[in-house]
Amino acid sequence: MKCLSSIIAALLLAVIGAPATAQTSKPAEVDLGIFTFTSGPGAAYGVPGRNAADVVIGQINASGGIGGVPVKPIYVDEGQGTNAVVAEFRKLASDSNNQAMIAALSSANCLALAPVAEQLQMPTFMWNCDTHQLFLKDKYKYVYRTNSSTVPEFVADALYLLAVKPNVKTVAIIDPDYAFGRDAGLIFKQTLKALKPDIEVVAELYPKLGSPSFNTEISRLVAAKPDVIFSNFWGADLENFARQAAPRELFTSSQVILALGESVLQSVGNLLPDGVIIGVIGDGWWKSSTAQANPQTKAFIEDYRKRFNEYPVFPSFKMANTIYAVKAVYDKALATNKGRWPTRDELVAAAKGIKVDTLTGTLALREDNDGLVDQIVGVTEKSSSYPFPIMGNMVRYPANLVTPPVGTDPIAWISKLTPTMLANAPKPGSYK
Amino acid sequence: MFANYVPVIVDGLVDAALIFFVAVGLTLVFSVARVLNVAHGSFYALGAYLSVVIGMWLTGHGWIVASLAALLLSPILIAVALGPLIERTLLRWTYGRPEALQILVTFGLFLVLEDMQKLIFGVEPYSQDTAVQLFGVSHISGIVYPNYQLLLIVLAIMVGIGLRLMLRQTRIGKLIAAVVADQEMAQTIGIDVSRIFVLAFTLGVLLAALGGALASPMIGVAPGLGAEAIVLAFAVAAIGGLGQIEGAALAAILVGLTRASAIYWAPEFQPVVPYLVMVAVLLVRPYGLFGSVGLRRI
CATH class of the missing domain: 3.40.50.2300 (Response regulator)
Incomplete structure (x- = not known):
């Protein structure tokens, strides 16, 4: 009887006690x-x-x-x-x-x-x-x-902007209304503030993620007449925004930065004119030399x-x-x-x-479990080989340049950036 | 100075036009059948989906101008296919029953229609902006507007006036008005009330689907569109007074203009503005701008 109890107890232990992590065979x-x-x-x-x-x-x-x-x-x-x-x-x-x-x-x-x-x-x-x-x-x-993370991704956009448009004075932001969008707005603003303190943010819009229409927001952006419009829309939001903004000449009235723009180049096609700054939030550009x-x-x-x-x-x-x-x-x-x-x-x-x-x-x-990846940024460029724009005038920012070191507060790190960083960064056009 | 407000007014009126199509259908069905149809937004979404799919097919076959027909054809198809079917099989069963039950039944219908959309059209977003491209653009106060957006304002006014004329001047409109005024009396004098219910519900479906179809060239069409439309339509119908066409029109303008104003001057408040307006109106006029106690009119 005692033996039977032991066998049952062992079986129960085997069934109940075995954690899912025990897979070693x-x-x-x-x-x-x-x-x-x-x-x-x-x-x-x-x-x-x-x-x-x-x-x-x-x-x-x-x-x-x-x-x-x-x-x-x-x-x-x-x-x-x-x-x-x-x-x-x-x-x-x-x-x-x-x-x-x-x-x-x-x-x-x-x-x-x-x-x-x-x-x-x-x-x-x-x-x-x-x-x-x-x-x-x-x-x-x-x-x-x-x-x-968002920090190197949007610091890279700010670096690129200041390299190609050093005299920019006014900026507007339109991002989705949740952590990713709000973080991006903050990081982009803080980076510009650190590297070029006289830049003024003239409009900040955070429409609901998944909004089917951005038409009124587009009117607001055009009315604000900013030198630059930054957006980290993604997915259908980005596609809708691009489709709705293009016929309203938003991409030609201001310098637009679509931080995740590469993801819609094929779907939106040549609606996007040449010169829109686009990112890949990382290094995943299929036509890069690497x-x-x-x-x-x-x-x-x-x-x-x-x-x-x-x-x-x-x-x-x-x-x-x-x-x-x-x-x-x-x-x-x-x-x-x-x-x-x-x-x-x-x-x-x-x-x-x-x-x-x-x-x-x-x-x-890294030791803090965060990833280090280079950042590629460029502009839209019409292509004779494809029915959609490709990326031109590219730069590949090394991960270590744009990523806060381990253990630093990212926003505090951004606020300590100086124009020297811009001078030392690789220049647009340096990456093919 | 006034030029600064012109874009706000234009954007607000475009927004109002689109809200009006959905809200006026909702209010029409309520005034006749006394049912608050939670599934109404699904007809808006179905109108948008069908219009985009037909438009893409026509454009894909080179019939670019003909793709405009999809904007009118798809609401008619949806109204004819779903209006009588839903009214005869499901909605009729809820007449005269407690409002909580009506809401539960129509909410169930909403969920079924939402899943039907996913089964038929899939879950990926669609866009079809041929109409926007065909109509070109205008410059108003230094801002480029697609003429198609401006056309929507005109269409909404035409639909509002047409609906009013239909209800006042045509035989069928007078029959609907009679049923709204007193259903039992209408039945006594020989009006086929059952038929009027089908007609009114189908007309409501048509208006919602028309709103979705007309909005489709300017928006991304994806799952969730119907829920967004019905929430706003409810707010507009409540502000205007349930069952009031003129009320729906005025409330749509009010909501459209305040939403646009919020985006221009206080973007943080944009999502809650329609509901703030609703609360403010209902605090002063609990039955809405045009509503009144115990009076049934259309």
């Missing part, structure tokens, strides 16, 4: 939870990310998977709202084959998921979490950002174009580079373990300080 497949928008206004940005994941995972599986195990993506639509996204994350974290998560696109979802990932001890690689607030107050062990010099990148671009009848945009590269980073983390952990399948804790340990050659440059994960 090689699994039949590597499940990978991937969070992105596949519905609603965010889908215009999120679907290229998902498409890239399909292509990259196909290529990884074709060459033997991760450590000889095929990768199986499990996509979660962020369009269903933050509460549902968190619930899906918890569900996927209980899958012992799912040792790493790629989440998320929206800054709001990232901020909600980071503490959950920490609580569940789930290695999570934030593929598109740009908000600098992610690591501002809380330190995480299980959360890494595999791309840059991308074109890499055979693996060229194969990715070609596969992507064949499957989806368009070229990959920078969200595609953010996703692709993150998946390759996760693979590199697995490879490093497997090598450290001499082939034994890693636990979740061994995976996060392997991620610390890793430097990965990506499809478009390099990604370094």
Whole structure:
């Protein structure tokens, strides 16, 4: 009887007590939870990310998977709202084959998921979490950002603007009304204030994320007659804004900066005139010399174009580079373990300080888990080879130049920038 | 000095025109059937979706000017297909029942129609701005406006006047007015009240779908459009007084102008301005600008 009780107790322990992290034998497949928008206004940005994941995972599986195990993506639509996204994350974290998560696109979802990932001890690689607030107050062990943050992204735009328009006097801002938009407005303003204190902000508009119409806001911007209009709209908001602003000559009446503009070049086409400053919030420009010099990148671009009848945009590269980073983390952990399948804790340990050659440059994960990625900025330029504008007069700002050092408050760091930074930065046109 | 206000007035009137189409349909259905239809915004969204899809198909086949027909064709298709069907099968069942039940039923219908949109049109956003390009632009107070936007103001005025004339001057309009005034008496003197309900509801659907279709060249069409439209339409209908066409028109102008003013001078308040106006009006006139206790008129 005592023996039977012991067996039952052992069985119960085995069933109840075994945590999802106990997977150490090689699994039949590597499940990978991937969070992105596949519905609603965010889908215009999120679907290229998902498409890239399909292509990259196909290529990884074709060459033997991760450590000889095929990768199986499990996509979660962020369009269903933050509460549902968190619930899906918890569900996927209980899958012992799912040792790493790629989440998320929206800054709001990232901020909600980071503490959950920490609580569940789930290695999570934030593929598109740009908000600098992610690591501002809380330190995480299980959360890494595999791309840059809002600070280098929008400091780069300000540097570019002041390089091409040194005499700019007035600026207007139109961003979406949530963390990403408000952060961008603050960072852009603070950078300009530090580098050229006499610039005046004449209008600041933060319409609701997902607004179908920006027509009144466009009138307001034109009426303000600013030298420069800055926007970090993305997804359908960006496409709507560009389509609604172009016939109203907004792009010719002021110097417009579309910080995420490259993502709509193909969909909006030649509605955008030459000279609009556009960014890729990172280094994911498919026609950059770095991308074109890499055979693996060229194969990715070609596969992507064949499957989806368009070229990959920078969200595609953010996703692709993150998946390759996760693979590199697995490879490093497997090598450290001499082939034994890693636990979740061994995976996060392997991620610390890793430097990965990506499809478009390099990604370094710092000691504070934040990513270091170069920033490419350029202007729209009509092309005789494509039915849409491409990027010209480009510059590639090194990540270290535009990213606050570890342990510094990002906004305080920006306020201490001096015009010397501008003088030392690479010049527009220096990157092909 | 006045020139500075002209863009605010133009933007406000464009906004008002689009709100009016949805709100006036909502108020018309309420005045006849006494049902506050939460699903009304879905007809706006369906009008926008169908118009964009037909317009894209026509443009894709080279019939660029003909794509304008989609703006009028799609609301008619939606009204004919959904108006009688929904009124006969679902809405009729709610007549005379408690308002809470009516709201729950129409909210259920709203959810069904929202999912139907996703099934039929998918979840990715659409845009089709051929009409904006075809009509060219005008310069008003130094700001470029698409002529199509200005045309919308004219169309809204025409629809408002047309609706009023239809209700006052035509036989069918007089029958609707009779049913609104006293349904039992109308039935006693031989008016087919059931038919009037179908007609009024279908007309409401047509107006909402027309609003969506006419808005579609200027907006991005994506899931969630219907919810946004109905919330604003409710506010406008409440401000104007439920069941009041002139009230809906005046309230739409009020909301349009205050929203535009907020974007120009106090952008932080833009999302709440329609509801602040609603609260202010209802505090002074609890039945809305044109509403009154116990009086049913149209």
